[in-house]
Amino acid sequence: MSKQIKVPATYMRGGTSKGVFFSLEDLPEAAKQPGVVRDQLLMRVIGSPDPYAKQIDGMGGATSSTSKTVIVSTSSRPDHHIDYLFGQVAIDKAFVDWSGNCGNLSAAVAPFAIHSGLIDPSVLPENGIAEIKIWQANIEKTIVAKVLMVDGEVQELGDFLLDGVTFPAAEIAVEFVDPSSSGGSMFPTGNLVDDLHVPDVGVFNATMINAGIPTIFIDAAELGLEGTELQEDINSDADWLEKFETIRAHGALKMGLIDDIEQAATRQHTPKVAFVSKPKPYRSSSNKTIETADVDLLVRAMSMGKLHHAMMGTAAVAIACASSVEGTVVNMAAGGGAREGVTFGHPSGTLKVGAVASQSEQGWTVERAIMSRSARILMEGWVRVPSDTLLNDEIAS
Structure with missing residues (x-):
């Protein structure tokens, strides 16, 4: 019979969303590259596809805001600190949508990367604001997150209130640099209306x-x-x-x-x-x-x-x-x-x-779009999935 495998993961809230965060290097070898095996792993972690639309057998919360996954790695670009890839997991269907970004979870990416040791400590202040430059790989855009550091650690708690989130936390300013489409006009039809x-x-x-x-x-x-x-x-x-x-x-x-x-x-x-x-x-x-x-x-x-x-x-x-x-x-x-x-x-x-x-x-x-969010680690450790999730592309499909 199949056994379960453990995959290092962190469960985080970012803005008004929650998701399961992974360091790319912590993923099983077969899931380190984009493809069917990675998608199958993420769906199994979240608990999809679920015809009951409850995601009871996974980490998902059965809403679009809580059926999310994030993969973070040290940036391959010399002028960025980290690369960030977002996967929106469908609840009752068998697919992961990689076509866009999650702006809410964007606020949690830098804190996760700092906590996971993915950012060179020399660029992080002992006390003050760390400006983390993120490459958003889904849409090929830059995001700058401004994260408060206290005594060398991310300050997660604070008095910033965000409607849609019950408890206060530390404010994180998020700047979306040149947020319009890279492939054409900000208004793709050429018209404002x-x-x-x-x-x-x-x-x-x-x-x-x-x-x-x-x-x-x-x-x-x-x-x-x-x-x-x-x-x-x-x-x-x-x-x-x-x-x-x-x-x-x-x-x-x-x-x-x-x-x-x-x-x-x-x-x-x-x-x-x-x-x-x-x-x-x-x-x-x-x-x-x-x-x-x-x-x-x-x-x-x-x-x-x-x-x-x-x-x-x-x-x-x-x-x-x-x-x-x-x-x-x-x-x-x-x-x-x-x-x-x-x-x-x-x-x-x-x-x-x-x-x-x-x-x-x-x-x-638009040069930059700016908003404030907050983020907090909810749980960290490992998620478990059946080992046959990763057997091969044929089974995974």
Whole structure:
């Protein structure tokens, strides 16, 4: 009979997400390279695919925010400290989506690397702020994390409160450098607003942006929504979930992310779909009152087929970038005009993000998008998986 093997791992919270973190060198030899065996290992660690959609036999939490894996290594680039690879594990299907980044877990990557000895101690202050330059391998972009060090260790605890996270922690400033698409315009259709035709759903004014993560923004009123919805309002309605997935698929096609509408099923992590509205009062999922004056706009976003409980970090980058360009759906919901930052309301509360956009002959660009997050190690040691998970490519597939 098969036995279990142990793989060194750390379970961490980053922002409003949780994931299982690995050092590349700690992975079994067959999983050190991208491919079927690595994917099979990560799915088994998380507990997917699970037809019950509970991930009871793994480390996942049965939501898009908690079905995540991270692989970190010393950077192969001379001007970066570490390389970071993110895998979004599907819950009820057998695949790992490598098409995008997780902005929330980006805040945990530098603390993990410091704790794991992946960063040369000579670049770390005994007391002060360590600026860690991260190469995000999924999207080939640079992230700079500013981590507080005290007595030579990462300071995890503090008084920074992040809506969507119950307990306070130390603040980590995260800068996404040149977050727009490397392969083309920040607005892949060339337009700030497009008519998005979605068969059997409708025609919508949509801003489609590739910054942070590819995202489709639609005004809530065009969908017949308020923009104040919480998770249960959308996730308990099969019709809404189907509509949003159809919008996502046709938006992906219009953005050039897929060649055929059927390919959307194998690219669930990207693009995201978000709906926005002008400020209005609502009560968050924690029963906190958000007043009209507290925010510049409201945003709700879909992640892996469900309404997110707060806001994905990469989608927050997209919000920052889109809001800074006058005339986008996001900018108009925020009141229009030139902007270098917005505070937006999401189901769990509010979040402030910043970005400065500029226009050239090549199109719109953003030098940096900035937000604050926090991170904490929850557990460290080993995860166990059946040894036959790694037998060979044929079995793993």
